[in-house]
Amino acid sequence: MLEAAKLTELKKLSLEIRIAILEAIGSLGAGHLGGALSIADALAVLYGEIMKYDPADPGMEDRDKVVCSKGHAGPALYATLAVKGFFPYEMLKTLNRPGTHLPSHCDRLLTPGIDATTGSLGQGTSEAVGMALGDKLKGLKCRTFLFVGDGESNEGQVWEAAMFAGAKKVNNLVWLIDDNKKQLDGRTADVLPVFDFVEKFKAFGFDAVRIDGNDLEQLYEALSAEAGDKPRAIILDTVKGKGIKEIEETEFNHSLGGDEATFERWKDGLRKELEALA
Amino acid sequence: MKIIYNGEKDRAFKEVYPEVIPALCEEDPRVVYLDADLMNCIGMLKWANEHPDRAFDCGIAEANMAGIAAGLASVGFKPIIHTFGPFASRRCFDQVFLSAGYAHNDITVIGSDPGVCAALNGGTHMPFEDVALYRTIPTATIFDIADTAQLADLLKQSVNMKGVKYFRVNRKNNIKVYEPGSHFTAGKGIVTKEYGCDAVIFASGIMLGKAMEAADKLHGEGIDVTVADLFTIKPLDEELVIDLAGKCGAVVTAENHNRIGGLTSAVCECLAMNAPTPVSCVAVEDEFGEVGPQDYLEERFGLTTDRIITKVKEVIEKK
Incomplete structure (x- = not known):
């Protein structure tokens, strides 16, 4: 169980991450807001409580690693890394600018704290399996946390990687499905349904659970569970655009934007929530 | 070596x-x-x-x-x-x-x-x-x-x-060219036959042995060529390509690949931009593959010693 004070800290962190996402994407006026906001709570729990890492030494060999295979959610990771001190907060405003260290999709060569280059959907899954396998071969105790979109799971490579991870018992891998129910062209259930994630992952040799992926306590319980002999899949039941009511209620919210005043209004709302927790 | x-x-x-x-x-x-x-x-x-x-x-x-x-x-x-x-x-x-x-x-x-x-x-x-x-x-x-x-x-x-x-x-047997234990430098081609400068044949893979056989036969006919093994197609040994093309003034490429995008393209790009030289090629002429024994397929797609000889004679005419 998460203590009340810890829960408050995580809630604050999740709000700070959301504000930072809006800082980054707002500096441009548009971006992949929906799928960045949906994983903000999972990132808060991972970086707030679960993971072993050192912002001063982002390449530390036995760090826990994060692979955001849904690479377009890069700004959510950048927001988290900036809040946690991997690089200056002001750098968020360079998102997608010429010469930036923060490209729209994650790049391990450019950004301190980014462990994998992703963007061509599905590819991060195999990379994460390889990283986890490598850490296991080296006898390290660290884990790899992999974010995969529900729409991304249309890609065949996702299931090749899952089959390998299950078959070879890559049990230091935690596979997080951001099941926010939407992809670019509409509802995942309409575009190309992926069927029952929990049953599929169990069939692929994983321990699999479904939780409310925007509920910090449920996230903490699921992410702090001891590893068994199988890899673990956590299906995050999330809301695309979570935390900003207008974005949540926008049907096509994969990529969207607004003027400066809109972003300020959204950030003000979050800042008020943050103050209320102080 | x-x-x-x-x-x-x-x-x-x-x-x-x-x-x-x-x-x-x-x-x-x-x-x-x-x-x-x-x-x-x-x-x-x-x-x-x-x-x-x-x-x-x-x-x-x-x-x-x-x-x-x-x-x-x-x-x-x-x-x-x-x-x-x-x-x-x-x-x-x-x-x-x-x-x-x-x-x-x-x-x-x-x-x-x-x-x-x-x-x-x-x-x-x-x-x-x-x-x-x-x-x-x-x-x-x-x-x-x-x-x-x-x-x-x-x-x-x-x-x-x-x-x-x-x-x-290849998984099977090619023609032996180098002594076991030889050391190779990536990106550096090797002159494997040097009869003379009537033409130069740039070859790689299974075509190297055929190019060397072609050079021997051409020598018997009074045509003296140089053969170089461009086993590193990228990065290409441009210095060697430019040097030998300059000395010989006529080039034949020999590759087990479509002539679009492979060794022929690499050599032509290099020469067109640095030292324009007549080039002829022995390569697959933009076709899909098909089934058959390797010796049949070599004939079918023209990847033969005889075709190298023909192409050498043709390109010398263009000098």
Whole structure:
């Protein structure tokens, strides 16, 4: 169980991450807001409580690693890394600018704290399996946390990687499905349904659970569970655009934007929530 | 480096892997070997089964294998992956391009049975385009292997080389050219016959032995050519290409690949921009592959000693 004070800290962190996402994407006026906001709570729990890492030494060999295979959610990771001190907060405003260290999709060569280059959907899954396998071969105790979109799971490579991870018992891998129910062209259930994630992952040799992926306590319980002999899949039941009511209620919210005043209004709302927790 | 060519066949390439890969793994704990259900085809299955912590059968899933290799590389390993040429190129191209190349995860890729070497596996398994694809990956290195001495030495070197390294290698026997134990320098071509400067033949892979045979026969007819092995198609040894083209004034390329995108294209790009020279080629003329014994396919696609001789005579006329 998460203590009340810890829960408050995580809630604050999740709000700070959301504000930072809006800082980054707002500096441009548009971006992949929906799928960045949906994983903000999972990132808060991972970086707030679960993971072993050192912002001063982002390449530390036995760090826990994060692979955001849904690479377009890069700004959510950048927001988290900036809040946690991997690089200056002001750098968020360079998102997608010429010469930036923060490209729209994650790049391990450019950004301190980014462990994998992703963007061509599905590819991060195999990379994460390889990283986890490598850490296991080296006898390290660290884990790899992999974010995969529900729409991304249309890609065949996702299931090749899952089959390998299950078959070879890559049990230091935690596979997080951001099941926010939407992809670019509409509802995942309409575009190309992926069927029952929990049953599929169990069939692929994983321990699999479904939780409310925007509920910090449920996230903490699921992410702090001891590893068994199988890899673990956590299906995050999330809301695309979570935390900003207008974005949540926008049907096509994969990529969207607004003027400066809109972003300020959204950030003000979050800042008020943050103050209320102080 | 000693050239011992006498027209005889070499031993089979697939004998090399179980000698070299286990030795590399023994020397360096970071070397790992991955395959996509074709370990048994290159003599690696027994060792792999005995070394489950160094060899990983990814099953028939080449894209995933390339991605896993990239992930292993990103945490410090030196992966060697193997499958047949079409699957090592077309089937996992995006994964090799992005997860490995773009992300600077250094991996070695072996594509078995290039071009007509796919023989009885037929057109579906016959890559005439693998070099063209790999040439477009920035920083990639491409080796079209002529004999077992070359494979053994370059494979040993490749695990410590940066970028994506692509080997196209027959599994059976080519013509022997180099003494076992010879050392090769990536990116440096080798003059393997030097009768004279009537023309120069740039060859690689299975075509090198044929080019040397053609040079001997041409010498008998009073035409004296030079043969160079451009086993590294990328980066091309431009200095050697420009130098020999300048001395000879007539060039023939010989490759087991579509003439679009392979050795012919590389040589033509180099010469057109640096030292325009008449070029003729022995290559596949933009066709799909088909099934048959290798000697039949060599005739069918014109990858023969006689055609090299014809092309040399033609290009000399253009001087």
